[in-house]
Amino acid sequence: MVLTGKNNIGVYFKAAYEAKIVIPALNVPHVPMMSAIADTLAEYDAFGLIEVALLEIVKFKSQSWAVIAAEYERVADPRYTSLHADHTPAIDEDGLPVDWKAVFQEVLSLGYKSLMIDGSRLPFYENIKITSEVVKMAHPKDVFVEAELGAVSGHEEGPAIPYAELFAGKKGFTNPEEAGEFVKKTGVDWLSVAIGNVHGPIAAAVRNQPKVEAMLDIAHLKKIKAAAGIPLVLHGGSGVKQSDVDQAILNGITKINIGAVLRKAYEFALEGEGGNIAAGQAAVRDAMQNLICNLFHIEGSATRLRQLAGNQS
Numbered sequence: 237m238v239l240t241g242k243n244n245i246g247v248y249f250k251a252a253y254e255a256k257i258v259i260p261a262l263n264v265p266h267v268p269m270m271s272a273i274a275d276t277l278a279e280y281d282a283f284g285l286i287e288v289a290l291l292e293i294v295k296f297k298s299q300s301w302a303v304i305a306a307e308y309e310r311v312a313d314p315r316y317t318s319l320h321a322d323h324t325p326a327i328d329e330d331g332l333p334v335d336w337k338a339v340f341q342e343v344l345s346l347g348y349k350s351l352m353i354d355g356s357r358l359p360f361y362e363n364i365k366i367t368s369e370v371v372k373m374a375h376p377k378d379v380f381v382e383a384e385l386g387a388v389s390g391h392e393e394g395p396a397i398p399y400a401e402l403f404a405g406k407k408g409f410t411n412p413e414e415a416g417e418f419v420k421k422t423g424v425d426w427l428s429v430a431i432g433n434v435h436g437p438i439a440a441a442v443r444n445q446p447k448v449e450a451m452l453d454i455a456h457l458k459k460i461k462a463a464a465g466i467p468l469v470l471h472g473g474s475g476v477k478q479s480d481v482d483q484a485i486l487n488g489i490t491k492i493n494i495g496a497v498l499r500k501a502y503e504f505a506l507e508g509e510g511g512n513i514a515a516g517q518a519a520v521r522d523a524m525q526n527l528i529c530n531l532f533h534i535e536g537s538a539t540r541l542r543q544l545a546g547n548q549s
């Protein structure tokens with residue numbers, strides 16, 4: 237199974253970055269969630285990425301990169317979406333090294349249009365080194381690369397820093413000067429930043445607890461944007477203060493990853509309805525509608541981005 241077709245996603249991202257249109261990236265920890273996500277994007281003429289992270293394959297029920305690619309080919313309309321390989325960390329959330337080269341060889345052979353290498357647990361220059369290697373693997377295949385600089389916490393086991401302390405002390409925030417150097421030295425296309433955002437917890441004991449309402453340091457984001465000059469990515473997009481989301485989109489955030497809110501909608505509905513998958517999918521549709529119409533205001537963004545991208549090429 238190899239996904240074919242010209243890869244326009246880089247042009248779409250440039251257009252979205254300049255026009256300040258956000259592209260949500262929707263995580264699929266359970267395979268049946270994908271058709272509900274794809275259908276809702278098409279229904280509202282909205283553009284969004286469908287994505288899966290390595291830990292969703294290992295710790296949830298995404299099954300494999302190949303199963304996700306096959307489901308994508310079956311249910312997704314490329315006018316409204318593109319397939320992205322989310323987080324493959326160099327060091328995983330449990331502190332173990334990952335054979336990221338093997339992962340990316342597979343992802344590239346399956347036709348994913350963009351991918352993320354997460355070297356954020358490495359020292360700065362090691363993160364630069366492996367991100368550069370991934371760019372060298374991906375760019376000749378016309379595949380775009382996202383990297384992460386700074387620490388977006390939440391995936392690790394063990395006690396987390398209290399949120400107020402993290403935000404006030406800018407703990408793990410992306411350093412703007414480093415961001416500039418990182419982009420120049422790696423040639424990466426999109427950069428995931430830490431500005432107060434946190435991932436939804438995934439450790440089994442806490443993954444269903446409510447997520448803290450995160451805030452974003454917009455002044456800090458502006459400095460990163462000025463230094464990096466490429467589309468920026470916000471991970472942990474579920475449950476961020478609405479006015480901060482709006483400001484982030486106006487200040488360089490082009491891609492917002494959404495995991496927890498869709499996963500919980502699916503899992504809770506499935507549980508309440510005795511395992512009925514259609515009930516889970518209906519809940520995902522409702523959550524998607526809320527994201528598209530109320531949070532991101534991207535009804536019609538697929539047509540708009542297609543026009544803008546056409547004008548650029």
Ligand SMILES: [Zn+2]
Nearest residue numbers: 323471472493
């Ligand atoms: Zn993430």
